[in-house]
Amino acid sequence: MGVITMRKLSLCLLALVTQALVAQAQTIPSGTSVSVRLGQTISSDKARSGDTWAGTLRQDVVVDGRMVARRGDPVRGRVIDAKASGRLSGTALLALQLTSINGAPVTTSTVSRKGGSHKGRDAGAIGGTAAAGAIIGALAGGGKGAAIGAGAGAGVGTAGAAATGKKDIRIPVETILTFRVR
Numbered sequence: 001m002g003v004i005t006m007r008k009l010s011l012c013l014l015a016l017v018t019q020a021l022v023a024q025a026q027t028i029p030s031g032t033s034v035s036v037r038l039g040q041t042i043s044s045d046k047a048r049s050g051d052t053w054a055g056t057l058r059q060d061v062v063v064d065g066r067m068v069a070r071r072g073d074p075v076r077g078r079v080i081d082a083k084a085s086g087r088l089s090g091t092a093l094l095a096l097q098l099t100s101i102n103g104a105p106v107t108t109s110t111v112s113r114k115g116g117s118h119k120g121r122d123a124g125a126i127g128g129t130a131a132a133g134a135i136i137g138a139l140a141g142g143g144k145g146a147a148i149g150a151g152a153g154a155g156v157g158t159a160g161a162a163a164t165g166k167k168d169i170r171i172p173v174e175t176i177l178t179f180r181v182r
Helices: 002-026 119-164
Strands: 033-038 052-057 061-063 066-069 074-083 093-101 110-114 176-180
Touching: 033 074, 033 093, 052 093, 093 176, 110 176
Parallel strands: none
Antiparallel strands: 033 052, 033 176, 052 074, 061 066, 074 093, 093 110
């Protein structure tokens, strides 16, 4: 009899806590801005869609003069999309969403960061080294040397662009991100 009573009491307590969390989530109206401080670094080359992240509230969340969450309360989020940058092509992407505040589920906007393009920089590096190779080749061996030098220079430029070309996104720990509740 005592075990059954304890189970019923535990279930009632669990139901009350769940109800309180759901009620708290409903008290943050759509359009409310929520600023959070990231608890870890998130990068487009390591993160995967579906990964979770943690942080804390940067400031109190006040609705109609009533505090519904305090600065420092724990928050959780999810990586919505993550794409690493390629060496010569492919733009990095990182999209994050807030999923809970103090354990209460929320639905928010997505904060996204997109990496830079490779096109101008890589073309400049490859074209510049090809031109330099052609000039050196022309000085050393005339027209045939220019063609060989241009090919060698383009190869060096491509290798250099590939070695230094990744443009991944990195959002460091302690970064402040602002989400809007939907």
